[in-house]
Amino acid sequence: MPDxxxxxxxxxxxxxxxxxxxxxxxxxxxxxxxxxxNGVLAASEDPQATVRLNRAFSVELDTGKVAxxxxxxxxxxxxxxxxxxxxxxxxxxxxxxELSESYLxxxxxxxxxxxxxxxxxxxxxxxxxxxxVAFYLSRPGEDGGQWAMGAALVQKYxxxxxxxxxxxxxTNDTTGFAATxxxxxxxxxxxxxxxxxxxxxxxxxxxxxxxxxxxxxxxAAYSFGEPPATFDLEYKDDKQVYHxxxxxxxxxxxxxxxxVDLDDxxxxxxxxxxxxxQLYSLPSQxxxxxGKPITxxxxxxxxxxxxxxxxxxxxxxxxxxxxxLQQMSRDRGFLDSQLYRTADLFGVDLSLTKAERLAxxxxxxxxxxxxxxxxxVHREPVRWKVENSWGxxxxxxxxxVMTDAWMDDFVYEVVVHKRYLSTEQQALLAMTPDELPAWDxxx
Numbered sequence: 236m237p238d239x240x241x242x243x244x245x246x247x248x249x250x251x252x253x254x255x256x257x258x259x260x261x262x263x264x265x266x267x268x269x270x271x272x273n274g275v276l277a278a279s280e281d282p283q284a285t286v287r288l289n290r291a292f293s294v295e296l297d298t299g300k301v302a303x304x305x306x307x308x309x310x311x312x313x314x315x316x317x318x319x320x321x322x323x324x325x326x327x328x329x330x331x332x333e334l335s336e337s338y339l340x341x342x343x344x345x346x347x348x349x350x351x352x353x354x355x356x357x358x359x360x361x362x363x364x365x366x367x368v369a370f371y372l373s374r375p376g377e378d379g380g381q382w383a384m385g386a387a388l389v390q391k392y393x394x395x396x397x398x399x400x401x402x403x404x405x406t407n408d409t410t411g412f413a414a415t416x417x418x419x420x421x422x423x424x425x426x427x428x429x430x431x432x433x434x435x436x437x438x439x440x441x442x443x444x445x446x447x448x449x450x451x452x453x454x455a456a457y458s459f460g461e462p463p464a465t466f467d468l469e470y471k472d473d474k475q476v477y478h479x480x481x482x483x484x485x486x487x488x489x490x491x492x493x494x495v496d497l498d499d500x501x502x503x504x505x506x507x508x509x510x511x512x513q514l515y516s517l518p519s520q521x522x523x524x525x526g527k528p529i530t531x532x533x534x535x536x537x538x539x540x541x542x543x544x545x546x547x548x549x550x551x552x553x554x555x556x557x558x559x560l561q562q563m564s565r566d567r568g569f570l571d572s573q574l575y576r577t578a579d580l581f582g583v584d585l586s587l588t589k590a591e592r593l594a595x596x597x598x599x600x601x602x603x604x605x606x607x608x609x610x611x612v613h614r615e616p617v618r619w620k621v622e623n624s625w626g627x628x629x630x631x632x633x634x635x636v637m638t639d640a641w642m643d644d645f646v647y648e649v650v651v652h653k654r655y656l657s658t659e660q661q662a663l664l665a666m667t668p669d670e671l672p673a674w675d676x677x678x
Contacts, residue, residue: 238291239619245345250293253566256258257258259353261498261580262401262541266278266571266617267581270580275575275577275580276577278576278580279576279577279579279580280574280576281406281571281573281574281575281576281577284569284571284573284574286574287571287618287638288569288571288618288636288638289618289636290558290620290636291592291610291632292608292609292610292619292620293609293610293611293612294544294547294548294606294608294609294610294617295608295620296321296547296550296551296552296607296608297325297330298321298477298552298605298607299324299331300330300623300627301622301623301624301625301626301627301632301633301634302316302317302333302336302624302626303624303625303626303627303633303674304336304407304440304624304625305402305407305408305609305626306407306408306410307378307406307407307408307409307477308377308378308379308409309336309340309378309383309406309409309624310378310379310455310602310603310604310624311379311384311385311556311603312336312340312343312380312385312388313336313382313624314382314385314554314555314603314604314605315382315386315554316333316334316336316339316385316394316625317552317554317605317622318336318552318553318605318650319394319493319495319649320334321551321552321605322493322494322495322551323492325550326492326494327478327492328472328473328474329470329471329472329473332396332470332472333396333397333429334394334395334396334397334466335394335395335396335398335399335400335401336397336402336406337397337400337401337402337403337406337459338392338394338399338400338462338463339385339388339389339392339394340406340459341400341455341456341459341460341462342388342391342392342462343380343384343388343522344376344416344451344454344455345451345452345455346388346522346523346524346526347376347522347675348376348391348416348447348451348477349448349489349506349524350521350522350523350553351361351371351375351420351424351593352423352444352447352448353524354371354519355368355371355427356424356427356431356444358371358392359427359428359431359432360431360570363425363428365673366672366673367519367672367673370519370672370673370674371424371519372421372424373662374414374417375416375420375421375424376413376414376416376417376419377413377414377417378409378413380509380520380522381517381520381529381556382500382502382554382556382603382648382650383514383521383527383528383529383530384521384522384523384527384529386497386500386521386527387521387522387523387527388522388526389489389497390497390498390526391399391523391526392462392485392486392526393484393486393488393489393490394485394488394489394493395397395462395463395466395483395485395488395551396468396470397468398469398498398586399463399466400459400462401454401458403458403459403460404614405458405459406459415454415523416451416454418452419450419451419454423447423492425469426443426447427440427443427444427447429642430443434439440454441522447616451563459487462485463485464484465482465483465484466483466485466488467479467480467482467483468479468483468492471626475575479523490613494642497527498527498651499652499653499654500650500651500652501532501534501650501651501652501653501664502529502530502532502648502650502655503534503538503539503542503632503647503648503649503650503651503656504529504531504532504533504534504539504647504648504649505533505534505535505536505539505646505648505678506531506533506593506676506677507587507589507590507593507645508589508590508591508594508676509533510533511534511662511668512533512534513532513533513535513663513669514530514531514532514533514537514663514664514665514667514668514669515531515532515533515668515669515670516528516530516531516668516670516671516672517529517530517531517670517671517675517677517678518667518670519671519672519676519678520580522671525640530668531648531677532656532663532664534660536584536642536643538660539646539649540616540639540642541655542649542651542655542656543555543606543609543649543651544609544611544616545651545655546651546652546655547606547607547608547609549652549655551652552606552622553605553606553649553650553651554603554605554649554650555603555604555605555606555646555648555649555650555651556600556602556603556646556647556648556649557600557601557602557603557604557646557647557648558598558599558600558601558645558647559601559602559604559633559645560601560602561641561644561645562574562575562641562644562645563635564624565615565629565639565645566630566631567630567631568630568634568635568636568642569635569636570621570635570636570637570638571580571637571638571640572638572644572645572647573638573640573643589644591644593676594676598645598646598647598676599677599678600648600677604621604622604623604624604635604672605621605622605623606619606621606622606649607621607622608619608620608635614660614677615639616639616642617639618636618637618638618639619636619637619638619639619642620634620635620636620637621636621637623633623635623636629652647677648677657664
């Protein structure tokens with residue numbers, strides 16, 4: 236019998252049994268050759284996926300060319316700005332209009348450093364091994380984020396066209412800047428915690444903190460360029476008519492041209508590892524002090540899908556959070572829960588419920604994209620059209636097609652206007668949210 240208390244040492248008899256079990260598997264040598272030669276994914280791929288993922292949609296919005304986040308983790312910003320720019324494109328007939336992700340990315344770095352200093356000072360009496368402190372120190376300058384973080388940036392700083400603050404080397408590839416900013420913020424954390432431990436005065440701490448933030452601003456300005464205070468909006472519409480609106484501020488541009496109140500939108504989450512019909516918050520990831528907080532309304536998957544369908548049928552695209560690395564073909568733009576039949580290939584049970592995947596570390600919200608279409612059969616979704624932000628050379632000109640089963644398994648959030656919620660669901664938005672820990676899988 237295995238020694239559960241002290242650990243179990245494999246002996247020669249058991250090793251022989253492992254070998255014998257392999258030899259007894261049907262066609263084990265054929266399977267081994269196929270996997271060794273072609274790799275796990277290619278050997279397990281289901282050829283029927285191409286049939287399931289036919290690119291025909293009964294509801295499909297015209298969204299034009301996709302954007303490209305390149306080598307950065309700014310998908311949440313791209314998807315946020317995609318949903319906004321699509322409204323501008325439809326209203327003003329500028330199909331491929333793009334907003335500047337660099338502009339909001341700059342301000343996110345400054346704001347996130349500012350709130351990082353708050354969190355470090357608030358937890359300065361806790362050891363660095365404390366789970367919350369360790370969380371802040373593990374990812375101080377990261378690129379990733381949530382929809383509410385993008386919304387908070389838009390509400391505070393407005394938006395600008397891509398032409399007013401274009402991409403740079405360091406926004407297209409954030410590797411060098413992110414590593415340097417991580418080091419900078421951790422160094423600042425050491426300094427601030429030492430000041431607190433030494434009993435420094437509030438004024439001394441404020442002065443050091445202020446200088447540290449100036450240095451972060453300088454680093455961002457050197458790397459991305461300083462954001463414009465004003466700009467001239469110039470564009471040709473789809474009929475090649477020229478338009479110009481001079482000397483706009485980013486806030487004035489947003490208020491004048493975008494008929495959207497971001498406070499009317501709700502992040503509907505499907506996280507079955509925690510109770511449904513409950514509002515949750517994630518303050519550990521808020522990026523602006525006093526800005527829009529991160530909240531999730533946790534509902535069943537059928538509600539999440541219904542609200543997304545209703546919004547698409549209303550002519551508006553949908554931001555959604557997902558785990559794109561699961562059952563995905565980047566080249567062909569496939570998202571299908573049965574794309575790679577690895578359990579069948581190895582003859583093992585790999586089934587986990589969505590709640591189990593979240594609870595045991597198998598699931599994460601690794602990416603944000605935009606729903607732009609859905610195919611309904613007898614009013615039920617069969618597959619979805621997905622706008623990504625990896626450029627036109629990936630997927631089908633940048634677009635994924637996703638089975639409804641993949642959505643059930645690997646989609647965790649959609650952002651929808653609250654009018655698509657029932658009266659009872661809207662009432663839940665007034666409740667005091669339960670605070671999620673920094674390490675919750677929705678982070």
